[in-house]
Amino acid sequence: MLKFTAIMLDGLNYSAWLFLIAVGMTLIYGVMRILNIAHGAFYAIGAYVCVSALGAYYAAGLPEAMAFLAMGAAALAAGVVLGLAVERGILRFLYGKDEVLMVLVTYAMFLILGDAVKLIWGVKSYFVYQPYAYFGFLEIGGLPYQVYDLLMVVLAIIMGGGLWFWLEHSRMGRMTTAVVADREISSAMGINVKRIFATTFAIGTVFAVVGGAITAPKIAVTPGIGVEVVILAFAVVVIGGLGSIPGAAIGALFAGYARALSVHLAPQFELFAIYAVMAAVLAVRPHGLFAKVSGRKI
DSSP: OHHHHHHHHHHHHHHHHHHHHHHHHHHHHHHHOOOOTTHHHHHHHHHHHHHHHHHHHHHTTOOGGGHHHHHHHHHHHHHHHHHHHHHHHTGGGSTTSOHHHHHHHHHHHHHHHHHHHHHHHOSSOBOOOHHHHHTOEEEETTEEEEHHHHHHHHHHHHHHHHHHHHHHHSHHHHHHHHHHHOHHHHHHTTOOHHHHHHHHHHHHHHHHHHHHHHHGGGSOBOTTHHHHHHHHHHHHHHHHOTTOHHHHHHHHHHHHHHHHHHHHHOGGGHHHHHHHHHHHHHHHOTTOTTOOOOOOOO
């Protein structure tokens, strides 16, 4: 029974983390048709920004209970500034180009930003465990579990729900949906497609940066942490279907529980579990579980 509880909790926690790092990638692809390889670098920058913000916060002797607000504010500001800088400074000159070229450009940005992280923060590891330890443990089914990990699940639900509400019930969200369907007709109808692109890329970047920020207290923040993340995010969005927000959620659940089952029941297969799920899904649904139907233009 303890093992079952551990699998359920670990799978849920890992799924929430995967959703946070993958939903921004699938949102950007769905609207802009850009497979953003730089997403992993945004995640790493979020982790380093969190470390710096918390270091300054604790050094100032401010209340520990409010440190989470400092994390959130730093991640939000970094995500918006970084997203707008990349979109306005580089990507807006490449719209309409071949999708393969966009992949190469974002891969180049991934490498450049990775070196920029080393120039700013160096190559040593950073540890900021205080937020992770602050809430302590909670006993669930006889198993002690970190409250911080459960709060990550709550954050993923809130952010995912907020994104869905924005897309479905706000004016900007409905315009974004129209751009996804047909950007040329949307532009002809008076929708500012460039503003939609900038907003979408900034939101996608914020999700990646927040994912890195909330992960920082759980790990040693070192150069290269974004490499594995971009591969996992890509696996999740492929399982769910490129461009599908519900697909990212379902894909994250599939991948998260596949990993949890392998960790607890067959640890030797942990490295392959997520990719085995991806291969199985693609064998049946080559475009993912919730891939959107694309109309044929005549």
